[in-house]
Amino acid sequence: MITFILNNKTIKTDTHPGTTLLDFIRYTENLPGTKIGCREGDCGACTVLEGTLVDGKVKYKSIVSCLTPLGNAHGKHIVTIEGVNLKDLSPIQKAMVDDSATQCGFCTPGFVMSFTGHGLAEEKSTYNKAIAAISGNICRCTGYKSVEKAADTINELLKLKDIKDPIKWMVENNFLPHYFLEIGSRLKEIEVNPTFKNSSKIIAGGTDLMVQKPEEIANADLNLLYNRTDLKAIDEKNNSIQIGSGVNATEIMNSSIIQKHIPDIASYFKLISSQQIRNMGTIAGNFVNASPIADLSIIFLALNASIILKESNNKRNIPLRNFFLDYKKLDLKDGEFIEYISVPTPKKNTKFNFEKVSKRTHLDIASVNSAIHVTLNEDIIEECSISAGGVSAIPKYLKETSDYLQGKKITNGTIIKANEILQQEITPISDVRGSADYKRLLLRQLFFAHFIKICPTSITLKELLS
């Protein structure tokens, strides 16, 4: 039985766990405020909030309901636009109206939910964070200037919030109805780790499977990993960082452990999907979907990650670079799942960089992406790992190029020579994201960009291109 709170109502249902939350909200619960746009996670019209009880407090985040399997709602507080309505417009709804950020209104519930999620975050509001909160919301009417104005108004109002208890502050200031104050104690009564029937169809965040195979998921026996708290930790021990397979992209970019070693992680992750999708999609889901341009696969290949695979009581530890065998073929046996990811703790004199080029800067998949991880002893490369996506049938670890650079002094000549080796290692094909020649050129540019960023005093673009 899937049990959760939808707005102010406790739901107990035996509806199939692979049904979309969106359909359940609209067609079973008859709440039409949550809109259906693309059903692919791209437009944000179906955005709702998901509240989870963490250490006795409810933490909210925005998600897209079109890609959420109903089973993932178990034990949560799901909030639709109807659930934030008060007698009068909330300050967020009022800002959308007063700043002319709503015209036909189709996108408006999604924007209101994303802004409300921003308000509920336990962090200080800034204009940039308010804008980031709506990175997954599209509007075809307003041209966005008025939405930006509303974001500015909302940010000014939210600057006053109490970040220790944003729920109470939002209720007291008429952003949210009073019932929000009772949700924590109501969630405590729901058993959070239900045993769903174990089967081979694993689903985590659903952001890949619900796009690729929605009909299959709607009928399959599902092994839902999303609510498994044992797969959610990020720890640092024994000279390695261990990331549970159920950790999502937002949790990685906000992790103090990851930020300590890769200070720019948030700026790289902003290039990956949208806030809603990052709030859902997991690291293991990114690896197993085996897309040749999967951003997390590229980043973690360069970080020399290993994956720990589990089947009953058996475990296997394999380097991520050996996991990808051929196009969409993985070294993953029936019954196995990724339990966690292990990354050697980066050394002090290590530098990391990630580059991604896509047709749109935000909410787009890469044409070509690349990551580098180097350990330097002054201007000598002691260790080097480079990866690239969109230039091979698999997320590619560039072994020959990485090996060549090991022990070399960083000069423009070394990098030019390394690019020649790199070009031998890749096999791009022409497709909708560009011709094979274009992708070769693009990867050369990204490869040069790595070194211009890492060693700005030794490497110059002028010399590299001369």
Ligand SMILES: Cc1cc2nc3c(=O)[nH]c(=O)nc-3n(C[C@H](O)[C@H](O)[C@H](O)COP(=O)(O)OP(=O)(O)OC[C@H]3O[C@@H](n4cnc5c(N)ncnc54)[C@H](O)[C@@H]3O)c2cc1C
């Ligand atoms: C709008 C949109 C934008 C996107 N943008 C990007 C982007 O910019 N960059 C990018 O890289 N990706 C992007 N994606 C793809 C997707 O969001 C990510 O790949 C995400 O990390 C997938 O994780 P998930 O948990 O949602 O996977 P799911 O859909 O739950 O699962 C994907 C696959 O992984 C398997 N799986 C999940 N967990 C495990 C496990 N622990 N062990 C074994 N198998 C497992 C499932 O069986 C399935 O085969 C985007 C998706 C959408 C919808």
Ligand code: FES
């Ligand atoms: S309907 Fe477009 S993101 Fe869900």
Ligand code: FES
């Ligand atoms: S107001 Fe019409 S789509 Fe945004």
